[in-house]
Amino acid sequence: MSEVAPMIDIKNLSVTFWRGRKPVKAVSGVSLAVRPGEVVALLGESGSGKSVTMRSLLRLHPPGTLIEGSINIAGQDVLGMSKQELGNLRGRTVSMVFQEPRLALDPVYTIGDQITETIQRHEKVSRAGARDRALSLFQKVRIPSPERRLDTYPHEMSGGMLQRSMIAMAIACNPKVLLADEPTTALDATVQIQILLLVRELQREYGLSVIFVTHDIGVAAEIADRIAVMYAGRIVEEGKVADIISAPRHPYTKGLLGARVELAHGRDRLITIPGSPPDLTNLPPGCAFAPRCEKAAEGCRIAVPTLITHHHDRHVACIHPG
Numbered sequence: 230m231s232e233v234a235p236m237i238d239i240k241n242l243s244v245t246f247w248r249g250r251k252p253v254k255a256v257s258g259v260s261l262a263v264r265p266g267e268v269v270a271l272l273g274e275s276g277s278g279k280s281v282t283m284r285s286l287l288r289l290h291p292p293g294t295l296i297e298g299s300i301n302i303a304g305q306d307v308l309g310m311s312k313q314e315l316g317n318l319r320g321r322t323v324s325m326v327f328q329e330p331r332l333a334l335d336p337v338y339t340i341g342d343q344i345t346e347t348i349q350r351h352e353k354v355s356r357a358g359a360r361d362r363a364l365s366l367f368q369k370v371r372i373p374s375p376e377r378r379l380d381t382y383p384h385e386m387s388g389g390m391l392q393r394s395m396i397a398m399a400i401a402c403n404p405k406v407l408l409a410d411e412p413t414t415a416l417d418a419t420v421q422i423q424i425l426l427l428v429r430e431l432q433r434e435y436g437l438s439v440i441f442v443t444h445d446i447g448v449a450a451e452i453a454d455r456i457a458v459m460y461a462g463r464i465v466e467e468g469k470v471a472d473i474i475s476a477p478r479h480p481y482t483k484g485l486l487g488a489r490v491e492l493a494h495g496r497d498r499l500i501t502i503p504g505s506p507p508d509l510t511n512l513p514p515g516c517a518f519a520p521r522c523e524k525a526a527e528g529c530r531i532a533v534p535t536l537i538t539h540h541h542d543r544h545v546a547c548i549h550p551g
Contacts, residue, residue: 234304235262236406236438237286242298244281244290251510255281257462259298260536265405268432268439270449270470272485273459276506279442280328282459283408286440287319303405321351324399325408326428329415330391334383341379344398351402366397370427389420393427400431407432409441413448425452446485450474455542458482461507461517464536468543478539478550480522516547524549 244256256278263269271279285296288307300307303322310318319325327333335343344363348354354362360379367375370393383391392412399407409428413421429452432439441452449456449470456473458466458481466479477483484502504521507513513520515530522529528548536546 233265235301236265236267236303237261237263237440238299238301239282239286240299240301242282242285242296242300244278244285244297245295246290247293248510253509254512255462255509256285259459259462259464261457261464261467263406263438263440265438266432266436267455268429268441268453270453270456271440271442271459272444272446272449272456274444274506276509277459278462279444279459280410281462283325283410283440283442286408287323287325288315317351320347320404321402322404323406323408324402324404325410326392326395326399326412328411330388330395331383333395334391336383339380339382340386340394344379344394344401347398348401362401363397366401367394369400369431370394370397372397388416389424392416392420392424396424396427396431400435400437403435405438407437407439409439411442411444414444421448428452446474458485461512462509463517463533463546464544465518465546466544467536472543478543478545479518479547480524481518484521 239259239261242256242259243254246253246255259282261269271282273279284290286300286302286307290296296308302318305318307318334340341360341363344366345356345359348359348362349356363379364375367378372378372390372393378386378390386394413424416424425448431437443449453470455467455469457464458479460481466473466477466482473482474486477486487500488502502521507517513530515532516534519525519529526549534546534548536544539545539550
């Protein structure tokens with residue numbers, strides 16, 4: 230039996246911005262495949278390239294951004310698409326839930342109007358029919374008093390309710406792929422858990438392929454089937470959640486696990502990763518993590534390590550993986 234084609238297939242993706250005359254390579258040589266119905270978490274500190282990678286999938290970068298490599302979603306070449314083809318892709322095949330819904334939603338239109346417009350953009354349905362669908366979606370994501378909430382403006386809703394509204398809009402046209410860019414970061418702990426459970430429930434119901442960006446390894450473990458760890462624009466480790474959590478192989482992944490508060494119970498102090506992430510305009514030679522790595526050797530400072538397969542479905546970019 231032939232292997233099922235990935236729903237998302239990213240190969241050798243590099244993204245370069247410009248800071249004045251200096252090039253900033255925010256993503257460098259990223260390759261990642263997401264199978265149909267699979268959830269992959271992109272994990273790493275701020276500035277590691279997670280959100281840039283996500284936005285590249287919908288070509289949401291400003292003019293002048295250099296995107297190299299290939300992005301294939303549901304059999305379609307994203308980087309080769311026209312503006313019209315991109316418009317058809319966004320919302321219909323791929324939807325995105327952003328970290329801050331107040332910035333993603335238009336403040337001068339009601340939530341209901343914005344969902345209705347999204348539906349009518351992609352489907353031949355009357356306004357009344359689209360509004361009925363929006364009401365049904367609000368019920369599905371468990372927004373209280375859904376009919377009244379359809380007529381509210383973004384500033385009239387709490388952060389948690391806004392994020393539920395964004396999720397409702399994201400699934401309005403039955404997409405195959407959902408991109409979630411740290412959708413729980415700005416929410417309190419109780420609401421975070423509710424949103425995570427909702428995303429996982431909808432993912433299973435709709436059979437969605439999901440990329441979920443987070444800096445919290447606990448969130449990644451809760452939501453994902455696989456984890457891809459990013460550092461300085463590169464994937465440094467990738468594997469199944471259980472394997473990553475129980476036996477991290479890259480020193481950076483080990484540092485992220487060691488810095489979890491719940492693992493610090495009984496210790497005098499929280500273990501942290503020394504130093505700071507590198508300046509992407511002035512990366513060190515060799516492995517970008519070497520200046521912060523206690524196991525760094527001379528060879529680490531000479532060549533950038535490539536992502537090598539260790540056993541089945543486990544990949545590590547380190548010359549001396551644990």
